Amino acid sequence: MERKNLLLVGVSALIVVVIGCSSKEPATPVAPTSPSSSAPDGSTLKATPPSPQSPINDQQLTTAQVMLVTGASTAQFADGVPLQYRFQVFNAANVLVQDSGVVGGTSWPVTATLQGRQRYMWRTRAEYQGAFGPWSPVVSFIAAETALVFDPLTNGTTVGQQRGGFFTGQGWQSGARDSGIDYDIPTCSSCTVEFDITNIGKGEGVCCNADLIFLSMADAGSFAGFGPFRDTPWKMHLKQRADGDGTGFDIVWRNGGVGGGNPGDHRIKVPGGGPDYRSSSVFHFVVQWSEAGYNISVGTDGGPQVQYMADGFGGIPYSPPNHRVSLGCYPRGESFPSAIYRNVKISKNQ
Incomplete structure (x- = not known):
């Protein structure tokens, strides 16, 4: 009887030990259970x-x-x-x-x-x-550049089509009146072109009895020569006037037609009072257009942009097929030979 009771106590104790061992202590939780x-x-x-x-x-x-x-x-x-x-x-x-x-x-x-x-x-x-x-x-x-075109021109190459000129440490220099760089973009009726230009003075065209051109645009086929560019209904060119104080502007911007009216030439002549052109300064041009019209501003040596010209399109968009933007104007032989361009950017307006 005594032996039977002892065995029962031993078995009971073993069961307690087994149950105790099988009930593991939980691991420290990954997430604390209270804000404290x-x-x-x-x-x-x-x-x-x-x-x-x-x-x-x-x-x-x-x-x-x-x-x-x-x-x-x-x-x-x-x-x-x-x-x-x-x-x-x-x-x-x-x-x-x-x-x-x-x-x-x-x-x-x-x-x-x-x-x-x-x-x-x-x-x-x-x-x-x-x-x-x-x-x-x-x-x-x-973030990546989101512009249609971004061309530093300070790295010895261009993303456009180079037509003459050469690269310096400061950018691309035209070197001749028939040089340029073309940028072919999808037809854009609401865009902005920006660029920096340096190494130009006042009245640069006095040398060659011409008003020299900063920027030109049209349908690509019109860049084939003087006549096609002159006659295209999509011609746009921005000039520095050689007369007066040498700082004036002359622009023709045709939005699908030739002559007066709308669509038409949208020509503005500014005889003087433009930027103080000096070869050591850098001029930042912003040329912006939309269905409503265009405006052109210039900043000098990092200073604020000053608007010099603006005109309306009367809701008739500037939308040349095979849209081409070009530095200078080689079809007319009116590019700035001395000018150095850099940081060209063409982007859609937001």
Whole structure:
């Protein structure tokens, strides 16, 4: 009887031990169960900060699509936890441009519209069941140029069609009156052309008894020679006048017709009072047009833009087929031989 009772007590004790051993202590939870357990940085998820991989270090992007890629975060004290991620993009003024929301992977495509050649910053963090880990370090990139054309001309080459001239350390120099660079773009009835020009003085055309041309546009076929360019209903050319004080302008901008009226020549002559042209200065030209009309402004040595000419199109758009924009005007032999161009940009108006 005594032996039977002892065996019963032993079996009971063994059962208690087995039950006790099978009831493991739970692992430290990945996410704290109360706000009071948040970290000093405010995070509530025990995970490492992700490590951004691309784009970083002010990388200049070459395509409009921006894909943010980060290294994975690691959850502490728990393996195999399906972490999610949040990405945030900021502009140079530190204003939030886009928040991804919670995404399932370590990469995310930015869908917000970014301004070309502007600096953006981004960061990311891991999230899980409403808790979030610490933010990654902030990294940056430069958005791709969104213009139809961007041509620095300071790198010894052009994205356009070069017709004579040569490159210097400052940009492309015409070298002759029949030189130019052509940019063929889709027909654009609302665009802006910008460029910098230097190494020009007042009344440059006095040398050759002509008003020399900064910029010209038309349908591409009209650049075949003097006559076709003269007669095209899409002719546009912007001149520096050689008479007067040598700073005046002369423009003809035809929006589909020739002569007076609308469509027509839209000609403006400014006898003087233009920019103070000096060979050591840099002049930034902005030529903008839309269905409503056009305006032309010039800034000097980084100063504010000054508008010199504007006219209306009466709602009849400037829309040449096979649209060509050209530096100078080689069909007329009226390009600036000494002028050095750089930073040519053609973009659609927003």
